[in-house]
Amino acid sequence: MxxxxxxxxxxxxxxxxxxxxxxxxxxxxxxxxxxxxxxxxxxxxxxxxxxxxxxxxxxxxxxxxxxxxxxxxxxxxxxxxxxxxxxxxxxxxxxxxxxxxxxxxxxxxxxxxxxxxxxxxxxxxxxxxxxxxxxxxxxxxxxxxxxxxxxxxxxxxxxxxxxxxxxxxxxxxxxxxxxxxxxxxxxxxxxxxxxMSSAVLLLLWLIDHAVAQPIATATNIAQRISEGKLDNPINAKGRDEAATLLYALENMQRSLRDYQQSLRHSEERTRLLLDSSGEGIYGIDLAGNCSFCNPSALRMLGYSRRSDLIGKGIHSLIHHTKADGTPMSEEECRALATYRTGEAAHVENELFWRADGSSFPVEYRSHPILNDGKLIGAVVTFSDITQRRQSEQALHRAHADLAQERARLAERVEERTRELHQVNLELARTARAKDEFLATMSHELRTPLTSILGISEMLVDQLYGPLQEQQIKVIETIHESGSHLLTLINDILDIVKVEAGKMELAWDLVPVAQLCEASLRLIGPSARRKRQQVSFKISSEAGLLRCDARRLKQLLVNLLGNAVKFTPEEGSIGLKVKIDKRRRQICFQVSDTGIGIPKELQSKLFQPFVQLDSQLTRRYSGTGLGLALVYRMTELHDGRVSVESTPGKGSVFSVHLPWKPKQELDASPADTKGEKPATPVSG
Missing domain, CATH: 1.20.120.230 (Alpha-catenin/vinculin-like)
Structure with missing residues (x-):
């Protein structure tokens, strides 16, 4: 105001x-x-x-x-x-x-x-x-x-x-x-x-406070600023003409103080930059004398005090000779040419001389110093490239060594390539031998075994005449051993097909209940001989399942057969089928009250040709392929298999497969994915 x-x-x-x-x-x-x-x-x-x-x-x-x-x-x-x-x-x-x-x-x-x-x-x-x-x-x-x-x-x-x-x-x-x-x-x-009296007194006070006092204060402040005293606060207040004058004086004092502070900071930064730089830096005035230098320049040039360089002709002290040992005149010195012509220079291979008379290779750059566009000198930055030259020489030697090592490695690679070629030939011969062996097993072994099994069945049925009881038992033993051998051959062929990725599933819509009942019928005689109790429970929503009926039945028979084998007489065996609608899965659970499996051995269950205990191998005959086939066939059906077992109490094997409700199966055409209409499962 x-x-x-x-x-x-x-x-x-x-x-x-x-x-x-x-x-x-x-x-x-x-x-x-x-x-x-x-x-x-x-x-x-x-x-x-x-x-x-x-x-x-x-x-x-x-x-x-x-x-x-x-x-x-x-x-x-x-x-x-x-x-x-x-x-x-x-x-x-x-x-x-x-x-x-x-x-x-x-x-x-x-x-x-x-x-x-x-x-x-x-x-x-x-x-x-x-x-x-x-x-x-x-x-x-x-x-x-x-x-x-x-x-x-x-x-x-x-x-x-x-x-x-x-x-x-x-x-x-x-x-x-x-x-x-x-x-x-x-x-x-x-x-x-x-x-009225108060108004007159207030008017007199205002004139003194708003005019006389600010003028006196401004006079004192101006006198103080002119003397260079810039740290005393002014504290201007108000919005009248006197306050405006004080604000102007305060801004002027602040600007002068900031300028002085900025100037001091700039000088300090310049000094720190020069002192902390790893490169040597020195200045040249118009007379060719050194105007300033940093500690790195003193150290590299072998001087202890700045006064040893400042004010002296820099060319005659440090740059008087070329790299080949011949003298260098001031006209040839490109560092001196910069302060004369104003053109920057970059030199990569020259010598500077130390105070003790020794020299060292340097790379330097010179730049002109201008003040309001006027040339007043030059600044030179240089670095000792002795280590760089040594590194370059070491690098050249390393390149040569590397070339030799590369040649040796090429020879070794060629040798290994020849060795791998021989190994591949051996593998090919082994693969052909395996294929020939499997073909032999498939034809040369299964054909006579089929004849042996057929003849033994006819002998047991006494189609060729009556036999004594002891003779019948011997023939039954022959039939069981032949059946076991045929199962072994079939399991080996199946596991080889799976491992080679050659087994293809015949997808079909299969009634789950019929599939389970057919599997149970196959293990029924063995369970009855051991007087075992067999139970079967199935969810009413199971219906049809898209799967390979023969392989899934083989999977269930393997699990049920193991349950019969490892469950003592008068034990219990169960097959339960459950539906998980949330996960859209069907679960086949085979449980028994057998010998159980220790937890530390369960990780080996699904490895081929592995039986967990040598004593069990002698007691329970087997190939060690049944659970491996279960695991591989479950994977082929995009499912998973798990086991829960307690030694001495029994085991539960669970097979989880993808499942769709009947409504979705009815809504989609039967041949969209290669399925055929549901057919009964033989057993």
Whole structure:
């Protein structure tokens, strides 16, 4: 806020205060007049009401007299009695109206309440006296008149006191209002004088505070800044012209202080940069002398003090000879040429000389120094490239060694390639031998085994004539051994096909219940011989399953056969089929109460040609391929197999396969994925 505005505000404030005082006085006078009119009105209402009460009371007394003097006839008696009662009620009504008006006048209010009580007693006495009055009887008139003689004086006096008290209260209120108005007029005069004096004093103070003091302060600050004292705070405040001047001085002082600080920081950064740089740095002035240098330059050049270089001809000290040993003139020195021509230079292979007379190879760059576009010198940065040259030489030697090693490795690779070729030939011969062996097993072994099994079955059935019991047992042993050997051959062929990736599944829609029942029928005789209890439970939602019926039956028969084999006589074997709708899986669980499997051996269960215990191998015959085939065939069906087993209590093998509900199988065409309509499973 500027000074002119402040002066206008002070004058305006003085006028506003005086105007407020005048308006306040007018308002107070209006309020006093209003209160005076209100007092007049209220007093007039009180006086009028009290006078009305007095008039009605006097009429009541007059009606009483008319009752005694003029009511000799019963008709007149009744008329005057009604008038008496009416005036009595009007008197009381006016007094009741008067009581709230006398809330501020305790004296008149007390008289009014006393009058009301006396008036009630008067009414009672009048009515008691009338009980003996007989209209037309002179004697009763005199008797009644004597009974009530003078009883109306007290109420009359009390009502007169009410009227007098109201009149006095009215006069007192009006007098108080007049005194109050006089005091207000006197206070307004005093306030006007005080406000005018205050306005004059405030104006004088403002002139001193807003003009004289800021000018003196600005003069002192300018003197202090001119002396270079920039750290004393100015603390400018306000928005007037004086504050604007102080703000300008404060900004100028801050700018000068920031500039000095920035200059010091720049000098410090430059010094730190020069001191911390690993490269040697020195400056050249227009006379060719050294103007500055950093510690790295002193260290590499073998000097201990800057004064050994600064101010001296730098070329004659460190750069007077070429790399081949011939002298170098100043005209040939490209570092000196920079401060003469202003062109930067980059030299990779020259010599600098140390203070002790030794030299070292350097790479240096020279750049011109300009001040407002004027050339004032040059700066040279250089580095000792001795280690780099040694590294380059070592690198050349390493390249040569690497070339020799590469040649040796090439020879070894060629030798290994020949060896691998021989190994591949051996593997090919082995693969052909394996294929020939499998073909031999498939044809040369299975064909005679089939004949042996067929002939042994006919001999057991005694188709060639009767046999003794011992002969039948021997032939049954031959049949069982042949069947075991055929199973072994089939398992080996199957596992080889799976491992070679040559087994293909014949996908079909298979009734799950029929598949399970056919599998159970195959192991039924073995279980009955060991008097084992076989149970079967299947979910009603199992329905059809997309699978290879022969392979899945083979899988279940392997699991069930193992359960029969490793479960003692009179044990229990179970097959349970469950549906997991959330995971869309069907689970085949084969459980037994057999010998169980230790946890540390369960990881070897599904490896081919592995039996977990040599003692068990002697006790329970087997190839070790059954569970391996179960594992591989489950994988071919995109499923998984797991086992839970406790030694001495039994095992549970679970096969989880993908499953679709019947609704989805019915909704999709049968041949979209190669499925055929569901067919019964033979067993």
């Amino acid at each position: 500027n000074i002119r505005t402040k002066l206008v505000l002070v004058l305006g404030l003085g006028l506003a205060v005086n105007l407020w005082i005048g308006l306040h006085a007018v308002n107070v006078l209006k309020q006093a007049n209003k209160e005076s009119a209100q007092v007049h009105l209220e007093s007039s209402n009180i006086v009028t009401t009290s006078l009305n009460a007095q008039v009605h009371f006097k009429k009541q007394v007059q009606e009483w007299k008319d009752i005694l003097l003029r009511a000799q006839e019963p008709a007149l008696y009744g008329k005057h009695l009604r008038q008496f009662i009416s005036e009595e009620q009007l008197t009381r009504d006016n007094i009741n109206l008067l009581l709230p008006m006398l809330a501020q006048n305790s004296e008149a209010g007390d008289y009014a309440r006393r009058f009301l009580s006396a008036h009630e007693r008067l009414g009672v006495q009048y009515r008691d006296a009338l009980k003996a009055f007989v209209p037309g009887s002179q004697s009763t008139t005199v008797q009644v008149d004597r009974a009530v003689l003078g009883i109306d004086r007290q109420p009359t006096d009390l009502l007169d006191h009410v009227v007098d008290s109201v009149q006095r209260y009215k006069a007192a209120q009006l007098t108080a209002i007049e005194v109050r108005v006089a005091l207000i007029e006197q206070e307004n005069l005093i306030l006007t004088i005080i406000s």
